[in-house]
Amino acid sequence: VSTCMPITCFNGLISFHRDQTMDSLERQLICPICLEVFTKPVVILPCQHNLCRKCANDIFQPSLFQARGTTVGAGGRFRCPSCRHEVVLDRHGVYGLQRNLLVENIIDIYKQESASSRPLPKATGHPTCVEHEEEKVNIYCISCQVPTCSLCKVFGSHKDCQVAPLPDVYKHQKSELSDGIGCLVAANDRVQAFISELEDTCKNLEDNCKSQKQTLCEKFDRMYAILEERKKIMLQRITYEQEEKTSHTRSLIRKYGEHIDANSKLVETALQSMEEPQMAAFLQSARNLIEKITEATNGSTVETLDPGYENMDHYKVDFNAEERVLYQLDFVKAEEELEGVGEEEQEQCAGDDAEDLGQKSADQGDTEDTKGQAEDVRDSMKADICDAEGGSAQQPVKDAKTLPDGPSLQAFVLFLSILAMVIILQRVWNHIECAACS
Numbered sequence: 111v112s113t114c115m116p117i118t119c120f121n122g123l124i125s126f127h128r129d130q131t132m133d134s135l136e137r138q139l140i141c142p143i144c145l146e147v148f149t150k151p152v153v154i155l156p157c158q159h160n161l162c163r164k165c166a167n168d169i170f171q172p173s174l175f176q177a178r179g180t181t182v183g184a185g186g187r188f189r190c191p192s193c194r195h196e197v198v199l200d201r202h203g204v205y206g207l208q209r210n211l212l213v214e215n216i217i218d219i220y221k222q223e224s225a226s227s228r229p230l231p232k233a234t235g236h237p238t239c240v241e242h243e244e245e246k247v248n249i250y251c252i253s254c255q256v257p258t259c260s261l262c263k264v265f266g267s268h269k270d271c272q273v274a275p276l277p278d279v280y281k282h283q284k285s286e287l288s289d290g291i292g293c294l295v296a297a298n299d300r301v302q303a304f305i306s307e308l309e310d311t312c313k314n315l316e317d318n319c320k321s322q323k324q325t326l327c328e329k330f331d332r333m334y335a336i337l338e339e340r341k342k343i344m345l346q347r348i349t350y351e352q353e354e355k356t357s358h359t360r361s362l363i364r365k366y367g368e369h370i371d372a373n374s375k376l377v378e379t380a381l382q383s384m385e386e387p388q389m390a391a392f393l394q395s396a397r398n399l400i401e402k403i404t405e406a407t408n409g410s411t412v413e414t415l416d417p418g419y420e421n422m423d424h425y426k427v428d429f430n431a432e433e434r435v436l437y438q439l440d441f442v443k444a445e446e447e448l449e450g451v452g453e454e455e456q457e458q459c460a461g462d463d464a465e466d467l468g469q470k471s472a473d474q475g476d477t478e479d480t481k482g483q484a485e486d487v488r489d490s491m492k493a494d495i496c497d498a499e500g501g502s503a504q505q506p507v508k509d510a511k512t513l514p515d516g517p518s519l520q521a522f523v524l525f526l527s528i529l530a531m532v533i534i535l536q537r538v539w540n541h542i543e544c545a546a547c548s
Contacts, residue, residue, distance in 0.1 A: 135220055141165055142191045150214050153207035157195040160210050167204045168288065169295060188295065194302065241266055250279040348425050355419065366412060373406050
């Protein structure tokens with residue numbers, strides 16, 4: 111008895127661990143659609159998840175899937191119930207998916223082990239009627255929405271109800287359930303598409319906010335740089351005047367310091383001379399010292415600085431208006447942006463009109479200048495002719511009138527007129543080309 115007890119416990123422990131292993135294996139072999147052990151054939155999806163082919167066929171109904179109003183004919187798509195990965199099918203539909211023979215073999219081994227270790231459950235036969243236990247359910251009461259037997263229809267509780275054959279109701283409700291599954295899957299697809307749009311919106315929102323923040327930082331950095339540059343320039347102006355005034359003041363300090371030193375030496379020399387006991391020796395140097403002291407006294411005038419020379423109030427600043435503007439910094443509104451664009455266009459049009467008027471006036475002025483140059487050339491040529499004929503240089507007009515009206519003079523005047531017209535036309539043509547190009 112003592113020997114049998116450990117063996118029994120050991121066998122029980124092995125059986126317990128074996129049952130746990132089989133339960134864990136069974137959980138791995140559960141179909142996510144029917145929540146039962148996979149039934150062959152088992153198909154493997156591109157995402158490496160498995161489904162019963164029958165369950166996959168129930169999910170995939172080509173006549174129920176519509177994409178933007180058009181029915182998917184050959185082929186189609188559905189989402190994996192485990193990971194929501196979109197599975198795109200070819201024209202063969204579910205039958206184009208590959209079978210997972212490894213899982214099918216594992217299912218066979220699992221069923222064999224389960225059959226050998228666990229008692230088989232009692233098979234549930236055909237359901238029978240509640241009122242007539244011996245009668246099988248073979249009709250469906252449409253009025254009460256329950257399956258029943260023929261006896262209930264003949265003289266039972268459903269004799270006044272409308273009934274239908276069980277296979278017809280079975281096909282109808284199965285088709286209705288299939289349609290509901292398809293609609294639900296389509297609704298899930300629409301919700302999933304909306305979720306994708308929301309995710310894209312969030313991503314675009316983050317990208318746009320990041321771009322706007324970067325632009326705003328660049329604008330403020332630019333303002334900081336401008337303020338630093340202006341600060342540097344204004345400080346340089348103050349420093350320049352400070353150095354200039356300080357240099358001038360220190361030069362005066364050195365100048366008058368040297369003057370005081372010289373006067374101090376002169377005073378010491380005069381005091382030493384006054385200590386001379388001999389009058390003759392004193393008088394020899396006294397006159398020279400008196401002249402030097404008088405000259406030093408007269409030259410002891412100082413250069414006074416302008417009143418408020420050290421005052422720097424002319425560099426006072428008032429940034430109150432700028433501070434108020436900085437406190438009012440804000441984003442540009444759409445209406446203000448449109449108004450700014452309209453004002454820029456009006457200013458540009460006004461500038462173009464002014465340029466056109468200036469160009470026209472310049473063209474007219476050039477034309478008048480060209481005419482004047484042509485007339486001056488003609489007058490000068492007439493004067494030269496008068497000089498060649500011996501006329502007076504002081505009265506070219508009178509001498510030209512006194513010239514004989516010969517054919518040569520008429521031809522020359524005609525030549526000058528033609529030359530002037532050619533020059534005028536050339537100038538006008540150049541301005542027309544410039545205006546056309548602009």
